[in-house]
Amino acid sequence: MALGKSFFVKLLALRYRLLGIEQFIIDPDREYTKLCESVGGTIIKIGPSSNTYINVLDIREESIEEEQGYLATKLAKLIGFFHLIFGELNEEEKAILEEKIILCYQEKGITFDDNSLYRQKKENISSKPIFKESKDMPILEDLFEILGREEKTKKFQTKLIPFVKGSLKFFNQHTNVKMDEIFIVADVYELGEDNLKYGMYLFTEIFWDKIKKNREVKKAIYLDEVWRLIGVTSNKEVASFIYKIFKTIRKYGGSAIAITQDISDLFSLENGTYGKSILNNSSMKAFFSLEEENILLLSQYTNLSEKEKIEIKSLKRGECLMFVGEDHILAKIEAADFEKNCIM
């Protein structure tokens, strides 16, 4: 129901822009275009009609996570990504897949030794070693070829056909876009309903790397329709990555904003573990009008009073019940005309 969630977030992003906060927005519905143009941001579109490519197998210099090397960090992310494509994987299948991904990087000279991510230093040049570029990375086709070598991995290969030769083959390209801007909207709309999650995950990973780059810079990431990444059509690896963002982003000087319309889906994976954890780690929550059954569900995870349960039902467009720390506040989202012109 269109009650003003996105409007609220667009207004927030507009005002954050004036404060100089870097912002990265994942836009599955192609509705942040106007805002992006108003603030002079950049839209990065992936899809069949775009010639902007991003390679999911890229390892970037800022990709590293604490206590893990580059390849180990990437492996965990890729298992999540391929789990989205391949569906349920048992432990044995995960192990086989992991082995093949490792081989795929190995054939490009990338191993668990972090030095392998750097280009060979040239003699007589005493500069800092250079991190490998996009074109040094494997692409999906390389993995596809490896998966075809053995009978036991052929079923994975088959599932990759659309990504290598079919309708989603724009995933099978080296990255050709730099992401240095401070306001970026990732337009994944063209991927279509069933494939949105792949694009959303791809950009979440890239934006997360950007967020980690410089702790001194304030920034925010927006995940509209987040249920696609933590709901029942997702998986543990992806959902726990999203949760990790919400848990740790503050220490990088960032904030994460999740928007969802479907409360039941938010609590559908693993008994709601991820939805609940994200909710508990959010310092501010805004609830727009909800139907009876969703109010019941929500009251299992938050402390709604009886009065609030009634209030939340009668909220109008642009009105919400905000939880800020211990306080619960009824709020109305109001924008000045010039702000409205910037966002709609």
Ligand SMILES: Nc1ncnc2c1ncn2[C@@H]1O[C@H](COP(=O)(O)OP(=O)(O)OP(=O)(O)O)[C@@H](O)[C@H]1O
């Ligand atoms: N506070 C507000 N002031 C003025 N107009 C608003 C306000 N909130 C929402 N609108 C308008 O109402 C319409 C629906 O709002 P919005 O797109 O934000 O809904 P939503 O909750 O994100 O819906 P959906 O669930 O479909 O994503 C939009 O045209 C928007 O411009």
Ligand SMILES: [Mg+2]
């Ligand atoms: Mg919306």
